[in-house]
Amino acid sequence: MFDTSFTWNDFLYLLDGAWVTLQLTFWAILLGSFAGLLFGLLRALLPRATLPLAWVLDVFRSVPLLIQFVLFNSFKSIVGIDINAFAVGCIVLGIYAAAYFTEIVRSGVLSVPFTLRRASRSLGLSYVQDLRYIVLPMATRVAFPGWLNLVLSVMKDTALVMWIGIVELLRASQTIVTRIQEPLLVLCIAGLIYYVMSLVVAQLGARLEKRWQEND
Template sequence: MLTTSLTSTDLLFMLQGAWTTIALTLWSMLLGTFGGVICGLLRATLPRATLPLAWVLDIFRSVPLLIQFVLFNSLKSIVGLDWSAFTVACVVLGVYATAYCTEVVRSGVLAVSPNVRRASRSLGLSYWQDLRYIVMPMATRVAFPGWLNLTLSVMKDTALVMWIGIIELLRSSQTIVTRIQEPLLVLCIAGLIYYFISLVVARLGNQLEKRWQEND
């Protein structure tokens, strides 16, 4: 018999969607951070030589994410890539996160005073030693708040993957709303789940920043 009230099965369905949201965020930020660190270092150390890279990343920052999902999903079918919708979502979100993470890393590296770098080189450190032991630790602390905000933004942007057939938190909520016709109740619960996930991420980030300050 079809029930028109919210049940424990519905809540479990939403939690499964929330887990998909978390998994998408983790994988896309892993890809985005890896690509952002590489591209950010290149943009900070070789600004003129990497202008073409900057233009490409600007495209991914400028084009709405929904359009990127639709275009890449269509391109996958045209090229014949045997990728799941989840993989497509991770790749698109990962490239999108890379485009923004690049600027976060670049700003962090450029925030390190040139006098500090000159002092490290005068002490006999090589270019790579200076980058590894001096620049990156200082740049990481500067860039971390921006990276944390990017993570929270990507987590919310995962709601767009419903357009390529993935059932994440918002899609699962809409499915339940269609059945029980209680949008206010269901969407409030979904909003609370999003809030809880964001709160956990923000708290973990704050604890990490406090540890850095205590170690200074």
């Protein structure tokens, strides 16, 4: 007969950790999307002038995220910046997401045929109108799948914030494992919660993408 020390309160504790994971993902993606959109447009429209920006973003894409968490957390302590660990997690994840989303936006903008843009200008649209009504709608559809994959990736990467003291889903599961010594069961439940959260995000994204196609 299957016997376990895992209780309903343990499950609720995992759900509390999952809620922290979702909050981290939301704020990181919000910050990363706004910054990435701005940086991506600049990189696509002013490639030479924004080379220094590209080099900086390359650093954030290349350095492992765990190292970024540790360095930023140590830096804010040395400088004396009074922000909590949750804010540090959101900022680091947000910058990390922005570094990737910049390239997603840039590739989306550059995918719009130059002949189409020239045709829109010949019809009397201004440069700003061309960006608003022609470039951005088409680039959004190209960039959306990449953005959705980025959301799912950031959701999994939130597990690394445990190293700066945040109790998210993985940290919560490790706490329970330490107490009841049933790692297989606890990690399977935590993995299932991750799967459900990712599935919901993916399904919402697929539904939105399908609605776009139906409106064509």
